[in-house]
Amino acid sequence: MTPPIVQCRAVSYRYPGQLAALADIDVEIQEGDFVLLGGASGSGKSTLCRLLNGLIPHLHGGELTGDLRVAGHAISSTPPHVMSSSVGLLLQRAEAHVVATTVGRDIAWGLAAHGLTRITIEQRVRDVAHLLDLTHLLQRAPHTLSGGELQRVVLAGVLALQPRLLVLDEPFAFLDAPAAAQLRAILSELHRTGMTIIVAEHRLEQVVATATRMVLLHAGRIVADAAPRAVLTHELSQWGLEMPPLVQLARTARLDAVPLTIEEAVAAGIELPPTQATVAVGPTPPIVEWDDVWFARDTAPILRGLNLASTAGTTVALLGANGAGKTTVLQHANGLLRPQRGTVRVMRRAVGRRPVAELARDVGLVMQQPARMLVAPTVREELALGPRFLRHNDPAWSDTIIERFQLRELLDRVPQRLSAGEQRRVALAAILVSRPRALLLDEPTVGQDAAGRRALHEQIAACVADDTAVLLATHDTEWAFTLPARWAVLVDGQIVADAQPSIVCRQADVLARAHLGLPAAEALRQCMATMEGRHA
Amino acid sequence: MLDVGVYKGSDAFDPRSKALVYVLGSTMVLLATHRLEFLALAVVQSNLLLVLQLGGRWLALVRTILPTLALFCVVTWLSAGGGAALSATLRLLMVITAGLLFFATTPPEELGDALVASGLSPQVAFLFEGTVRFVPTLGRLVHEVREALVSRGLRFDGLYLLRNGPLLLAPVLISALHFADDLAEALEARGFGSPHRTPLRDYRFQLRDWLLMATTSVLALMCWFIFQ
Numbered sequence: 207m208t209p210p211i212v213q214c215r216a217v218s219y220r221y222p223g224q225l226a227a228l229a230d231i232d233v234e235i236q237e238g239d240f241v242l243l244g245g246a247s248g249s250g251k252s253t254l255c256r257l258l259n260g261l262i263p264h265l266h267g268g269e270l271t272g273d274l275r276v277a278g279h280a281i282s283s284t285p286p287h288v289m290s291s292s293v294g295l296l297l298q299r300a301e302a303h304v305v306a307t308t309v310g311r312d313i314a315w316g317l318a319a320h321g322l323t324r325i326t327i328e329q330r331v332r333d334v335a336h337l338l339d340l341t342h343l344l345q346r347a348p349h350t351l352s353g354g355e356l357q358r359v360v361l362a363g364v365l366a367l368q369p370r371l372l373v374l375d376e377p378f379a380f381l382d383a384p385a386a387a388q389l390r391a392i393l394s395e396l397h398r399t400g401m402t403i404i405v406a407e408h409r410l411e412q413v414v415a416t417a418t419r420m421v422l423l424h425a426g427r428i429v430a431d432a433a434p435r436a437v438l439t440h441e442l443s444q445w446g447l448e449m450p451p452l453v454q455l456a457r458t459a460r461l462d463a464v465p466l467t468i469e470e471a472v473a474a475g476i477e478l479p480p481t482q483a484t485v486a487v488g489p490t491p492p493i494v495e496w497d498d499v500w501f502a503r504d505t506a507p508i509l510r511g512l513n514l515a516s517t518a519g520t521t522v523a524l525l526g527a528n529g530a531g532k533t534t535v536l537q538h539a540n541g542l543l544r545p546q547r548g549t550v551r552v553m554r555r556a557v558g559r560r561p562v563a564e565l566a567r568d569v570g571l572v573m574q575q576p577a578r579m580l581v582a583p584t585v586r587e588e589l590a591l592g593p594r595f596l597r598h599n600d601p602a603w604s605d606t607i608i609e610r611f612q613l614r615e616l617l618d619r620v621p622q623r624l625s626a627g628e629q630r631r632v633a634l635a636a637i638l639v640s641r642p643r644a645l646l647l648d649e650p651t652v653g654q655d656a657a658g659r660r661a662l663h664e665q666i667a668a669c670v671a672d673d674t675a676v677l678l679a680t681h682d683t684e685w686a687f688t689l690p691a692r693w694a695v696l697v698d699g700q701i702v703a704d705a706q707p708s709i710v711c712r713q714a715d716v717l718a719r720a721h722l723g724l725p726a727a728e729a730l731r732q733c734m735a736t737m738e739g740r741h742a
Numbered sequence: 743m744l745d746v747g748v749y750k751g752s753d754a755f756d757p758r759s760k761a762l763v764y765v766l767g768s769t770m771v772l773l774a775t776h777r778l779e780f781l782a783l784a785v786v787q788s789n790l791l792l793v794l795q796l797g798g799r800w801l802a803l804v805r806t807i808l809p810t811l812a813l814f815c816v817v818t819w820l821s822a823g824g825g826a827a828l829s830a831t832l833r834l835l836m837v838i839t840a841g842l843l844f845f846a847t848t849p850p851e852e853l854g855d856a857l858v859a860s861g862l863s864p865q866v867a868f869l870f871e872g873t874v875r876f877v878p879t880l881g882r883l884v885h886e887v888r889e890a891l892v893s894r895g896l897r898f899d900g901l902y903l904l905r906n907g908p909l910l911l912a913p914v915l916i917s918a919l920h921f922a923d924d925l926a927e928a929l930e931a932r933g934f935g936s937p938h939r940t941p942l943r944d945y946r947f948q949l950r951d952w953l954l955m956a957t958t959s960v961l962a963l964m965c966w967f968i969f970q
Contacts, residue, residue, distance in 0.1 A: 256927070265930050287935035295931040302924035303932070305875065306851045314942060315851075319864065321938030363932060542889055566895040578917060579890040581909045595895035622916045636894070 209278075210234040211371050211402050212258065217272035219253060219262060227253040229426045231272070235404070235419075237370070240397045242413050242434060243406040245423035246446030247627060247655040251406035252298075254423065255375045258404070259293040260286040277370050291320060294369035296361055298376045298653070300353070303360040309351070310335075310344035313362045320367065334362045338392060353528040354385025361392070371402045378412045379653055382527045382681040383723030390416060408655045411450035411684075411726070414438070415466040422447070435464045448656040451684060451726030452476075471730050478731050490517040493553060493644040493675035494539045494569060500547035501534060501699075508534050510699035511548070516644055521666060521676040523686040523707075526696035527721030532679035533574075535696065536646045539677070540569040553643065567596050570642035574649045576633030580621035585613060585632055588621050592640040604639050610668055611635040627658045634665060638674075645669050647678040651685050659685055687711075687725035695720045757848050757856040759951035763958045764844035770962050771836045776969040780832060786961075787839050796846055803842055804835070806881075811835060813903055850875035855941035864939035868929075876925070880918060887913045 212235035219228040228250045235241055245251045256262040263270045264285050274281040277292035297303060306312035310331060317327040335341045338358045343351065348359060357377065364372065374393075378386045394416050397403050405413050414420070420437040422430040424445040430437045438453050449457065452471045455478065456463050463474035494516045501509040508531040516522050516539075526532050537543040538550045541562040550557040552568050573579060582588035589608070593599040608614055611631050616624065621632050630650070637645065647666075651659055666689065669676050680686055686693065686707070693710045695703040697719045703710045710716065711728040724732070767783075774780050791797050804811075811831055819827035854871030858864055887910055888898060896906050 259931055261927055261930055265926060285935055286930040287933045290931055290933045297924065297928060297931070299924055302921070303928040305872075305925075305929065305932075307849050307875070311849075311851050311942065316932035318940045318942060319933035319936050321936060321940055324940060324942065327940065327942070367933070537889075540893055542893065561897070561899075562892045563895045563897045566893060571893040573886075573890050573893070575886075575917075577920075578887045578913050579894060581891060581912050591896075592894050595897075622912065640895070 208237055211237045211239075211277055213273070213275045215273040217257070217270070217274050219257060219268060219270045221253075221266060221268045224268075227426050228257070231428055233421060233428060233431065235371075235402065237402055238397075238400055239402055239404075240393075240413075240416060240418045241404045242410065242417035242420045243404055243423065244408060244410050244420060244437075244447060245406075246408055246657065247653075248425075248625065249423040249446070250426040251408075251423055252375050253426075255295060255373050255404070255406050257281065258371070258373050259295045260284055260289040261295070287319070290316065290369075291367050292370050294364035294367060294372045296364055296372070296374040296377055298379055300356045300360045300380070301348075303363065304348040304356070307347055308344070309340060309346050309348060309359050312348055312359060313340075313344075313366055316363050316367050330366045330368075334366045337365070338362045352385070353380050354382065354388060357381060357385065357389060358392070361389075365396075369401075371404070372396065373404045373406070375406045376408070376653070377405065378407065378409065380528070382721045383683070384721045385528070386412065386723070408447060410438075410442075410447065411452070414450050434466065438464045443656070446655060446657055448659075452730065455727060455730065468726075468729055468733050471726075472733055472737065476730065478727060478734070490519050490673075491554075492517050492551075494677070495551040495554075496535065496538060496545075496548070497551065498548035499535075499538060499545040499550060501531075501538070501543060501545055503534075507699055509538075509545075512696075512700055514694055514701050514704070516675040516677040518643065518675050519670055519673040521670055521678070521689055521691035522694050523689060523691045524677060524679045524694050524696060525681065525683065525686060525710075525720060525722055526679075528681060530696045530720065531699055532681075532696055533648055536571060536648055536677065536679055539565075539644065539646055540571045541565040542571075563595065566592075566642070567598060567640065568642055569644045569646065570637035570640065571646040572630075572634050572637055572648065572650065574652060576630045577622065577626075579633045579636065580629060583620060584618050585621055585624075586617040588632060588636050589613070589617075589639050592636055596640045598640050600641065603641055607635050607639045611665070626653060627655075627661075630654070630658070631661070638669065642674070644675040644677065647676070649680055649682075650678055651680060651682045663689065681722065683722050684725050687728070695722070754847075754950070755954055756945055756947055756951045757853040758860065758945070759947065759954050760844055760848055761853065762955055764840055766958050766962055767840045768837050770965060771833055771840065774833070774965070774969070779965055779969045780836075782965065783836060787836060787843065790843050791839070794843070794847060796842065799846060800839065800842055803838070807838065809899065809903060845874055845877070848874070852943070855939075855943060856945040858939050859941045859945040864936070865934070867939070868934070872925075876921075879921070883917050883921065884910070884914055887917060 214231050214233045217228060217231040218226055220226045243251050253262060257274065258276050260281050262268065270282060279289060304312055306315050313331045313334060314327050317330055335344055338361060340358055340362055343355060348356060351359065377389060381389060390413060393403055407413060414434050417434050420432065420434040421428060422437060422445055429445055430440060442449055452465045455476050456465055456474055459477045461474055461476060465471035465474050492515045496512050496514040499509050499512045512535065524532050524535060534543060538545060541557055541560060552565055557565065580588055582591055589604060613635055616628060621629060624632065650662055666676055693705065693707045694701050695710060695716055703713055703716045711724055717724060771783055774783060791800050814834060815827050815831040818830045850871045853874060854867045857867035857870060891909060896909060898906055
């Protein structure tokens with residue numbers, strides 16, 4: 207019998223000067239397994255991924271105890287560059303992997319670093335480019351690619367080394383629906399050819415149907431290890447995880463079935479809840495209006511006559527594929543970008559050449575990476591910064607925000623040293639403390655686990671209750687579907703649908719053009735309706 | 743900001759000869775003392791920009807760095823007088839232009855490969871390669887941080903840059919450190935520590951490389967003797 211590709215016995219690890227990140231990990235992974243490594247933020251998933259190819263402890267230092275062997279190598283004595291030909295690791299941020307200026311050279315980079323001959327390098331680049339449908343992109347500069355293409359380029363660079371074990375750390379975080387589906391298909395194909403795959407992910411629905419085994423981590427310990435269906439019979443919220451939507455629907459319908467695919471959900475006979483209630487939109491005043499806005503970058507058109515309005519006390523989810531121009535729309539609202547044609551109005555006044563600093567009084571923008579917004583030495587000073595520059599100081603409101611975002615115990619901490627979730631909370635509070643009339647959120651759910659996504663839900667609801675206009679750009683339809691929001695779908699620089707989610711979800715062509723996935727409940731509803739139609 | 747991935751005439755010369763010419767050219771700019779010397783160097787640079795069709799990118803770069811150049815000029819003016827300020831600002835602009843001419847015609851990985859072919863270890867060669875490769879990335883990072891802070895009501899235009907400029911430092915430095923961490927992980931995960939690296943091309947000095955270096959050296963010596 208072949209020995210397991212991963213043998214992990216009583217492994218514990220702590221980063222230098224920190225508490226234990228992993229404790230008493232005992233796990234064996236067989237050649238050919240497809241493992242979904244689940245866990246909330248901070249559960250130890252990324253640490254375990256980095257341990258499997260030796261980045262930990264060789265690059266990060268820290269204290270590693272126990273016995274860990276991967277692909278026959280003892281991790282504690284094998285450096286990462288040796289491990290890299292046996293274990294391929296794909297990190298969460300694809301752009302960090304890109305080291306060369308063309309796709310072809312980037313795929314070849316690892317092979318060249320291993321000292322392979324030019325003939326071998328050329329052959330492997332060609333093979334892997336063909337496998338991942340990248341042949342036509344070999345001469346392109348990586349920074350000109352879409353998120354999905356870039357992800358495939360990075361994967362190609364890893365696969366070119368022909369590893370036995372492929373480890374992916376939250377690979378779906380930045381992908382839109384078609385790119386995620388393509389990555390799932392690639393992983394299935396690689397698994398079919400015998401490769402061992404480990405995918406670390408907190409959004410279990412992304413790969414649960416493909417995985418053969420599910421290992422859950424919580425606070426650095428393994429809390430479940432079995433076939434996915436068996437693990438999903440547990441209550442996952444105790445470990446900070448959300449059930450895959452279809453399983454949640456089955457539970458709501460009090461069924462014992464654990465459906466992982468739409469077909470299984472239909473077969474299980476899930477009784478769906480009524481369609482999402484229509485959001486009542488009263489005659490609220492518009493806060494930000496985009497009126498026939500055109501914008502091009504380097505002659506490439508991004509917005510082409512875009513019309514949209516964000517009104518007080520409502521939420522609009524601006525949906526679209528990666529690279530569709532969602533951020534561009536947001537940046538027009540606070541003046542970071544100016545329309546080349548058309549008008550943007552804030553509080554019924556044209557933006558014109560008004561400085562961003564002036565617009566910031568009415569329009570607050572929280573960027574995708576909140577750490578870039580944090581400058582002060584303490585959270586307290588961070589919260590005071592905006593009101594000071596915008597001359598809008600209201601101590602009572604600041605206190606309300608501190609309470610609402612539960613920041614009291616963080617006030618004297620250094621913002622840049624907080625966890626990603628805490629940083630997002632502080633950044634959002636730092637914007638809201640200036641009491642803008644419109645709040646713009648750019649991809650707020652990226653990298654957020656279940657708790658973070660729930661908290662975001664509550665924060666948005668509180669803003670709406672304060673009569674703030676909320677506009678959030680996202681490609682996460684599953685989450686957006688849970689919001690009482692209007693959906694505006696951006697395709698080819700125009701809003702092609704602007705309506706209630708249930709109405710937009712029935713427009714299959716719009717969703718396809720926008721590269722959006724259907725939320726599970728709607729997908730199931732439509733599948734059942736189609737079947738009923740056939741029977742009738 | 744430099745436009746990565748678009749390299750004009752990158753095959754014409756060996757990256758090493760271009761690097762040597764770049765160092766020599768920058769040294770000449772820094773040591774120049776006479777107006778005619780500046781003029782001669784400016785003429786050479788403008789001709790190269792025209793021949794290599796880099797005028798548009800040069801203008802875009804100057805537009806981006808104009809506030810910084812202006813601030814530099816004002817500060818130098820206040821501390822050393824008008825003549826010194828103009829001379830120092832012009833010098834800075836010309837060194838930056840020399841950088842553009844080099845970086846825009848040399849893919850970083852070719853520079854790295856050429857250095858490996860010269861006998862440098864892959865790790866040391868990557869120090870040079872990485873410096874060239876990630877300058878634009880860091881430029882983008884600064885731009886993003888600036889946008890994030892402007893969105894919060896901070897101003898960096900004109901003299902505001904003097905007052906608020908230091909606020910950029912913390913997020914830029916921390917983001918740069920995070921980026922460096924991510925990059926280090928990605929490099930190690932792809933085999934960076936390996937002692938052997940295969941250059942993807944053969945690099946040999948050809949007659950034109952020797953001619954390029956000889957011409958530049960002669961020009962440098964002429965400038966030195968005429969103007970000193």
